[in-house]
Amino acid sequence: MVVRIRLARFGKKHAPFYNIVVAHARTARNSLPLEVLGTYDPIPKPPRPGDTHGRPWKDIKLDISRARYWIGVGAQPSDTAWRLLSMVGILEPKYRIGKIQGEVIKANSAAKSMIPELKPTGETAKET
Amino acid sequence: MAARRDEEKRAQDAKEEDASLPPETTEDLRPFPMNRHFRSQPVLSEQLREAIYNRVAKDGATVALASVEFGVSNERVGAVVRLKQLEKEWVAQGKTMALPYSKAVLNMLPQTPYIDPSLPENRGKRPIPHESINDLIVHPATRQQLFVPVAESRQFTRVDAGKAFQNDLLPADDRIPHPELVQAERELAAGLSHEERLRLAEKRFAAIQEKKKAEEAQIQAELASLKTVPKRRWDFVFQDVSVEHAGKDGRGLKGVGWRYGFPHEDRKKGQVKIPTKIEA
Structure with missing residues (x-):
């Protein structure tokens, strides 16, 4: 048992x-x-x-x-x-809530860091 | 005592200038006209309470020593120190105090002022005693009248008198709040020199300090043995225990946890549920 x-x-x-x-x-x-x-x-x-x-x-x-x-x-x-x-x-620890949340934040920021590459082109387009 | 208190009050009022009212008479201390036997009793002034707190918490004086120095009973000194400590904590936490309320209430009551010995005008002045500090508290076991036959050939001391009432009752000499004052008087009566008495008093004081330090160290050691895991909202405090303490049948008194096969006795007669002690 x-x-x-x-x-x-x-x-x-x-x-x-x-x-x-x-x-x-x-x-x-x-x-x-x-x-x-x-x-x-x-x-x-x-x-x-x-x-x-x-x-x-x-x-x-x-x-x-x-x-x-x-x-x-x-x-x-x-x-x-x-x-x-x-x-x-x-x-x-079985559930690492902090670690998972950290990973989510990291992934988010990584995704956001992809966007600024596009942004300058948009801004330049606005300026011109 | 009361005369000196009034004198101090008058001096204080004269200094403050804005005191439009004359000092209170005995008639003023009787707030309920129908109750002629009620007199307002003096309370500790704010300065005196601050001084008591500083003496105990900052200078490290024992409660008994502060009690003798300020003429305030042991219990009251303990309460003042605890409440002042709480007040300081609240101030540190940014809580607001009900100061107007406290001021208004204190203005309505006679107060025992603080004689600050550091001021030049208070040189040679003694502190105003707030109450008698060495009263023997009546033990419930001594309320009955006893007739104890004692042989004439036998010495019957106060220790025997205590035992006659109850086997574990201490003699009155040990139950008074300040036995050390009696001891000091005894030494004076025995004709010891000033230096000798000072030496003995310092020895006693050192012994008390040693004991206090040992107690403090034990508490600190106990706290250090705990393992604290800080989490988001609170700390989880782990204390390491031993399963062996429960004994073979698991019902040992030192064993940890709710016990099995044993009724919960919280509804039983004589169970005290009101806290008898507050952690301070």
């Missing part, structure tokens, strides 16, 4: 809180997992006191070496778990 690294939702209504767990893929979401690797609190906390220009932050507790072990033996992270694990460098 496939072993997955996934999130199990605990917490209350409008106050989500997740356990990052290692569990068999076909067991219920909140059933007893093989192991609890950590927690993920998706509600952003305000900047710490004394931190004038601080940013809000999300609290994640994770046993990094253990997560690395489970990946090594073939556990399959869910998309969300993949995103979290890639932040600490256990996995390569």
